[in-house]
Amino acid sequence: MNKVIAASAVVILFSQCNRKKEMTETETPEKVVAFDLSNIDSTVSPCENFYQYAVGNWMKNNPVPSTESRWSSFNILHKENQKKLESLILEANKKEDAHKGSDAQLIRDLYRSAMDSNLLEKKGITALKPLMEEISAVSSKEQLSSVIGKLKTIGVSTPVGLYVSRDDKNSEQYITTITQSGLTLPDRQYYISQEDKYKTIRTQYIEHINKMFELAGMVSRTSADKILAVETAIAKAQWDRTELREPEKNYNKMTLVQAQSKLRFVSLPAIIKELNMASFDTLIVGQPSYFEAMDKAVGALDLQSWKDYLLWKLIDGHAPWANKAFEDEHFKFFSTQLRGVKEKKPRLERVVEMIDGELGEPLGKLYVEKYFSAKSKEYMSQLIENLRSAYRVRIKNLTWMSAETKEKALKKLESFTYKIGYPDEWKDYTKLEVTPNDLLTNFMNITKYQMRFMLDRLDKPVDKKEWFMSPQTVNAYYNPNGNEVVFPAGILQPPFYHPDFDDAINYGGIGAVIGHEFTHGFDDKGSMSDWDGNLNNWWTDSDRKEFDALTGALAEQFDAYEPIAGMHVNGKMTLGENIADLGGLTLAYAALETKLAGKDVPEIDGFNWQQRFFLGWANIWKMTTTEEELRNRLNTDYHSPGEYRVLGPLVNLPQFHQAFGCTNQAMVKPDSSLIKIW
Numbered sequence: 001m002n003k004v005i006a007a008s009a010v011v012i013l014f015s016q017c018n019r020k021k022e023m024t025e026t027e028t029p030e031k032v033v034a035f036d037l038s039n040i041d042s043t044v045s046p047c048e049n050f051y052q053y054a055v056g057n058w059m060k061n062n063p064v065p066s067t068e069s070r071w072s073s074f075n076i077l078h079k080e081n082q083k084k085l086e087s088l089i090l091e092a093n094k095k096e097d098a099h100k101g102s103d104a105q106l107i108r109d110l111y112r113s114a115m116d117s118n119l120l121e122k123k124g125i126t127a128l129k130p131l132m133e134e135i136s137a138v139s140s141k142e143q144l145s146s147v148i149g150k151l152k153t154i155g156v157s158t159p160v161g162l163y164v165s166r167d168d169k170n171s172e173q174y175i176t177t178i179t180q181s182g183l184t185l186p187d188r189q190y191y192i193s194q195e196d197k198y199k200t201i202r203t204q205y206i207e208h209i210n211k212m213f214e215l216a217g218m219v220s221r222t223s224a225d226k227i228l229a230v231e232t233a234i235a236k237a238q239w240d241r242t243e244l245r246e247p248e249k250n251y252n253k254m255t256l257v258q259a260q261s262k263l264r265f266v267s268l269p270a271i272i273k274e275l276n277m278a279s280f281d282t283l284i285v286g287q288p289s290y291f292e293a294m295d296k297a298v299g300a301l302d303l304q305s306w307k308d309y310l311l312w313k314l315i316d317g318h319a320p321w322a323n324k325a326f327e328d329e330h331f332k333f334f335s336t337q338l339r340g341v342k343e344k345k346p347r348l349e350r351v352v353e354m355i356d357g358e359l360g361e362p363l364g365k366l367y368v369e370k371y372f373s374a375k376s377k378e379y380m381s382q383l384i385e386n387l388r389s390a391y392r393v394r395i396k397n398l399t400w401m402s403a404e405t406k407e408k409a410l411k412k413l414e415s416f417t418y419k420i421g422y423p424d425e426w427k428d429y430t431k432l433e434v435t436p437n438d439l440l441t442n443f444m445n446i447t448k449y450q451m452r453f454m455l456d457r458l459d460k461p462v463d464k465k466e467w468f469m470s471p472q473t474v475n476a477y478y479n480p481n482g483n484e485v486v487f488p489a490g491i492l493q494p495p496f497y498h499p500d501f502d503d504a505i506n507y508g509g510i511g512a513v514i515g516h517e518f519t520h521g522f523d524d525k526g527s528m529s530d531w532d533g534n535l536n537n538w539w540t541d542s543d544r545k546e547f548d549a550l551t552g553a554l555a556e557q558f559d560a561y562e563p564i565a566g567m568h569v570n571g572k573m574t575l576g577e578n579i580a581d582l583g584g585l586t587l588a589y590a591a592l593e594t595k596l597a598g599k600d601v602p603e604i605d606g607f608n609w610q611q612r613f614f615l616g617w618a619n620i621w622k623m624t625t626t627e628e629e630l631r632n633r634l635n636t637d638y639h640s641p642g643e644y645r646v647l648g649p650l651v652n653l654p655q656f657h658q659a660f661g662c663t664n665q666a667m668v669k670p671d672s673s674l675i676k677i678w
């Protein structure tokens with residue numbers, strides 16, 4: 001399913017397709033271990049490879065489970081969270097008297113429609129038939145646009161991405177943005193690269209499309225090649241992910257008339273008409289050259305190819321949940337061949353994840369009532385303010401930044417706002433229609449409903465209370481348009497945080513996460529927005545030059561990492577995240593130092609607080625990954641692999657070198673090349 005993107009600009013902590021228990025009054029306290037010593041591989045020196053040292057044994061003992069493509073602290077916590085959600089869903093399922101439109105009714109009936117396998121076999125893809133017929137009936141290229149518009153209302157990915165979000169240059173208003181979209185494989189590289197690995201995937205992809213069409217009762221041996229040709233044309237027109245990170249380049253405000261004047265075959269007004277939006281004159285075109293090249297491809301390739309492609313996008317978007325045959329075929333290609341997952345999760349687990357994805361807020365409401373304590377909120381506010389103080393001091397002391405720019409950086413720092421736990425106001429789902437009788441129709445109704453939320457913003461004042469993640473999500477984000485950092489309840493649990501953990505582990509975990517999110521406001525991209533959340537250059541030219549030199553060196557450092565033979569980390573694509581990790585750790589360490597100043601902090605398990613801080617950081621990034629998934633991530637993920645999220649910042653930190661007495665080993669860069677940004 002392609003979920004509605006509510007805000008394109010937010011920067012998340014960790015990308016995933018989607019603890020121990022927080023105590024509630026009725027549960028018996030459970031002993032939680034802040035850092036498990038059995039994770040350590042003591043045959044490796046912390047100064048040679050701190051990642052291997054700190055969590056090497058954990059990695060040996062935790063190969064990727066057969067139902068996963070990656071296994072990490074995030075996955076473990078996610079899985080534990082899913083168990084809680086499962087119990088909430090099963091409870092809702094017992095509520096026969098839940099009234100229509102209530103959270104319990106929506107969850108109960110979505111659950112029932114997904115668990116009844118006899119019903120699913122009987123229904124198959126019946127719900128998609130009307131749209132399939134409509135696509136088949138298209139008789140000219142002019143008619144393609146309105147079909148694209150219809151497919152968008154139910155969340156099907158098409159070559160024209162469209163969303164309504166805050167205007168990057170006027171954060172007090174919403175505006176429509178159109179953006180490149182419409183690929184099925186993870187990245188344009190998968191269509192373009194001539195390396196054998198990608199050629200094999202393309203062959204498997206063609207087989208997969210053919211098989212899915214066969215299951216849908218449309219045997220056509222030639223269309224899969226044509227579909228690949230359409231997607232390859234789209235891929236060639238698209239910008240790469242590094243270019244997509246350049247805010248000014250992706251901000252091309254123009255009138256709808258101007259945008260349309262560059263296009264011959266694609267009709268933006270026809271697409272917009274289907275979306276039933278408030279009328280507007282101006283919009284942002286994300287990637288102008290993409291739209292022109294994609295439009296040319298509509299002209300160059302025959303109508304049947306485009307119809308087959310749209311049919312395919314519809315089937316791919318929904319059929320995986322239709323019945324077992326579709327499900328198995330989808331799993332084989334997308335999970336096994338593309339990501340190295342060997343085995344499907346049990347149905348109940350998949351259904352819980354699906355409900356979490358579809359009805360995140362209604363489910364989240366039940367989640368926080370039962371599992372979130374106000375105590376975490378207090379500790380977090382305190383921690384956030386401590387980090388802000390640490391950042392304040394560090395900005396004042398920077399040697400590379402002028403007084404003029406410092407003043408503005410401090411202004412931006414002071415105007416950061418934060419959200420913790422869950423939204424103050426919940427979205428209204430009471431008018432949503434979900435029944436136990438038809439899963440695919442439920443999907444379409446849910447997406448239409450959420451699309452309405454998003455599109456109807458256009459002529460409304462900006463809703464600053466809105467959340468872009470559900471409260472149970474194990475993640476965090478920075479939103480540049482609101483200059484805000486957001487920490488859902490889901491991440492405020494071990495190994496990131498626990499009220500009983502020693503400060504060193506909490507600061508190396510959630511503390512560094514907070515610092516990471518703060519630093520996004522000052523990374524290569526975030527630093528281009530000001531205190532009001534508007535793209536606006538508040539830097540002097542010479543300060544910007546200094547900053548670019550420092551961050552350029554960090555990009556080079558990461559470019560050298562080679563997780564798969566012949567495949568490197570993309571230092572430029574991952575730059576924002578790497579700056580945030582380096583800055584976040586620096587800030588959290590400084591805040592901890594202040595907090596513990598003058599205190600006699602006892603060692604725990606033979607480690608002093610300085611050492612435990614860094615063990616805490618390594619602990620949250622421990623992970624194992626299948627090779628297929630690693631390849632996918634190196635192409636698509638704006639975050640570096642876990643190992644380099646640990647090694648990359650630490651080789652630059654004298655605080656780390658001192659903590660472990662490292663002098664001239666692999667974990668120590670020569671003084672002259674240490675990178676200190678914040």
Ligand SMILES: [Zn+2]
Pocket residue numbers: 011012013014516520576577580
């Ligand atoms: Zn981040």
